[in-house]
Amino acid sequence: MKTVALVTAAAARDLDEDLAPLASSLEGRGLEPAVVAWDDPRVAWGDFAGAVVRSTWDYAPRRDAFVAWAEAVGKEVRLFNPPPVLRWNTDKRYLADLAARGIPVVPTRWILPGQPVSLPEDGAPFVVKPAISAGAWDTARYAPGEEARAHHHVARLLAEGRTVMVQPYLGRVDTSGETGLVYVDGAFSHAIRKGAILRPGTRVVGGLYAEERIEARVPTTRERALAERVLSLLPDLVPGAPEPPLYARVDLIPSECGPVLLELELTEPSLFHALGPGSAGRLARAIEGRVG
Ligand SMILES: Nc1ncnc2c1ncn2[C@@H]1O[C@H](COP(=O)(O)OP(=O)(O)O)[C@@H](O)[C@H]1O
Ligand SMILES: [Mg+2]
The missing domain is CATH 3.40.50.20 (Rossmann fold)
Known part of the structure; x- marks a missing residue:
């Protein structure tokens, strides 16, 4: 066997x-x-x-x-x-590759170690996160008036040699949540809604990830189209990845201009099989197809 x-x-x-x-x-x-x-x-x-x-x-x-x-x-x-x-x-700088190909991604200011810290000055809330991260590790939202704390956070990440991402806080996530579209072997499987995470009181589970509120969701036509455009770019962007990924999750957040890409998860995404009837079976079939 x-x-x-x-x-x-x-x-x-x-x-x-x-x-x-x-x-x-x-x-x-x-x-x-x-x-x-x-x-x-x-x-x-x-x-x-x-x-x-x-x-x-x-x-x-x-x-x-x-x-x-x-x-x-x-x-x-x-x-x-x-x-x-x-x-x-595993390095979110891949978002810049996708943006360069015309994918709408969350607007991101990149700060590399050695570069001066500069924060948004438009009086709107913003997010600081490391380019290499998972489970909302070292990720925080800052409101106007909290620039000193934000500055300290960015400076600490840079001092640790980490590249920093600064993004506007996309407030529609508070009401609409984030949509994660799961693809198995390149084919749409199911989608989930994840509630906003950067809110007061979010718990960290097992030292690994921020607590999540997840439910099943039907994605919009626009969300499906964007996710599929993202996946279609992979063979071009990643040499050595000719076939569709075995599994993928495309995480989108709504903005005034429609859905934007928050993350493309090709490494260790939860696929939420419990919310996608048949999805574990589809993944097992795809695995069998590749190792059989
Ligand atoms: N620019 C943003 N606007 C609103 N919420 C954000 C933003 N960036 C991150 N978040 C919140 O933080 C969570 C974790 O950030 P994410 O970019 O998905 O990184 P990771 O899941 O790899 O830690 C998201 O699920 C979302 O709730
Ligand atoms: Mg995420």
């Missing part, structure tokens, strides 16, 4: 609600799932028919080690999404 590694983080194994439905869908197809932590040195990657990154939610503080891991393991086993995609997608 072929075994497929479902790759998690040691601390995420019991938090990732997508693992159980995916594991049973793989079993239903005659594939044996093995849930393993990416940084467990005892894992013999070459023994697997394939390895699927699912919930490596602790990679951000050691992203270089994670990318090196993917590149090494990718030589031993078919790893999804493939290492070039993981390398490109």
Whole structure:
């Protein structure tokens, strides 16, 4: 029987609600799932028919080690999404690549280590976040009057050698939420609504990610079209990624000018199988198609 590694983080194994439905869908197809932590040195990657990154939610503080891991393991086993995609997608500077191709992304000011700190002066709330991040780690929203705190936050990230993103706070997320569109093997599967996260009182779960309020959602035609435009650019932007990604989540926030891209998740997105009937089965079928 072929075994497929479902790759998690040691601390995420019991938090990732997508693992159980995916594991049973793989079993239903005659594939044996093995849930393993990416940084467990005892894992013999070459023994697997394939390895699927699912919930490596602790990679951000050691992203270089994670990318090196993917590149090494990718030589031993078919790893999804493939290492070039993981390398490109674990640094949000990919948003600039997409913007350069005409994708509407959340307007972003990039500040690199060594550059002077400059913050918006239009009196509107804004967001500070690191370019390498997940689970809203080190991400905060600032209101007018909080510039000193924001300045300190940016300066700390820069001092740690991290690239900083400064964005207007897109307030429509407070009422409409964020839409995450899930694609399996390039085909639309289902979508979710995520409530605004940068609000007072949001809890951090297991030291890994900000607490989320998620429900199923039907995306608009415009959201679908934008998500599909984003995915269509991948073969051009990421050499070494010829086929559609095994899994993708495109996160959009509404703005005055329509939906804009907040994030393209090709690394370790929650896929919320519980809210997408049949979606674990579709992913298992796609995995079987690639390792079979
Ligand atoms: N510019 C923004 N406007 C409004 N909300 C934002 C903005 N940037 C981030 N957020 C909020 O913070 C959360 C985390 O930010 P995100 O860019 O998705 O990074 P990650 O999920 O990788 O930590 C989002 O789900 C959203 O609720
Ligand atoms: Mg996000």
